[in-house]
Amino acid sequence: MGLPDGVKTVADRLRGARLTAEEECVRRRVLERFATGATVNLSTLAERSRIAPAQIREILRRLAAADLLVLDGTGEIVLAAYPFSSIPTPHRVHLSDREVFALCAVDALGVPPMLQKEVRISSQCGYCGASVEIQARPERVTRYFPTETRVWFPASEDDCCPIAESRCPNISFFCTSDHLETWRSVNGQADGVVLSLLEAFEAGREIFGSLLAEPSARQTRRRSWRSR
Ligand SMILES: [Zn+2]
Structure with missing residues (x-):
């Protein structure tokens, strides 16, 4: 997905x-x-x-x-x-010696592939506030809790500029599918997709993995993506 x-x-x-x-x-x-x-x-x-x-x-x-x-x-x-925000968000990304904020759940997951660093992400369920903890390397998620964690990614119909203020606040982690669905019905979020944590990581990698790559590497990456 x-x-x-x-x-x-x-x-x-x-x-x-x-x-x-x-x-x-x-x-x-x-x-x-x-x-x-x-x-x-x-x-x-x-x-x-x-x-x-x-x-x-x-x-x-x-x-x-x-x-x-x-x-x-x-x-x-x-x-x-x-993926970064200077204004605190629920999505804290711990690098080895510092902490930064990501604009949304997928942006947080995009940091390790973008920086080519292992990170720990601390966030919370967008419905009940339960803590969500993730450890990820540039190429994969190594550990996460709760194991049922889901990510909501809304469709683009409400997008206006900047997306940081329109779409990002709704791209959250949820501790279970049930809490995601309850939040969706309460907030009237009709269209979008529910991602497993590993799917959300792949989306983050796809989006952010090339943002700091050298331009030639970015070309190669784009071609390989298109050929799939
Ligand atoms: Zn929850």
Whole structure:
């Protein structure tokens, strides 16, 4: 079981955006900074990329227009860059020496393949709040609890920009299928798919696995995906 038909992922939006070399450089720098747990803002990006602040501002605006990241009202602070959020969410991703927040359940599962690191994810059932714990390596989930954990992925009909604010808040872990179904009926979530944890990990890997890969590797990966 994959994602619902018609869903455009951040990987799709990145391909569609056809970024220039400088835009791509800033996009990567933003993700790398988020992965360190740092605040990502215009001045630190300018310092580290040797691109003038005015140009960084324009690039961030374009990346936000392509819905690759979300800016605050000043246009200077990056609030989120898929899969990361600077604003706390229920989805905590523990890297070896720090903790970062992911925008949704699938985004959290996309972090180990994207960073090529083993992580622990702590989240909670979107209905009852029971804790959900996952250990994952870049290529697979190694341990998770509860064993009945499911992930809800809504269809795209309600999408507006940015998806971080429309779709992401509804992509949650649930401790059982029953709690997912109860939450769905209470919240009027009609269309979407129910994923097992391993299916959700595969979706995360498909979406995020190539976001920090070298461009040539990204091409190869895309071809192999298409040939399946
Ligand atoms: Zn529950």
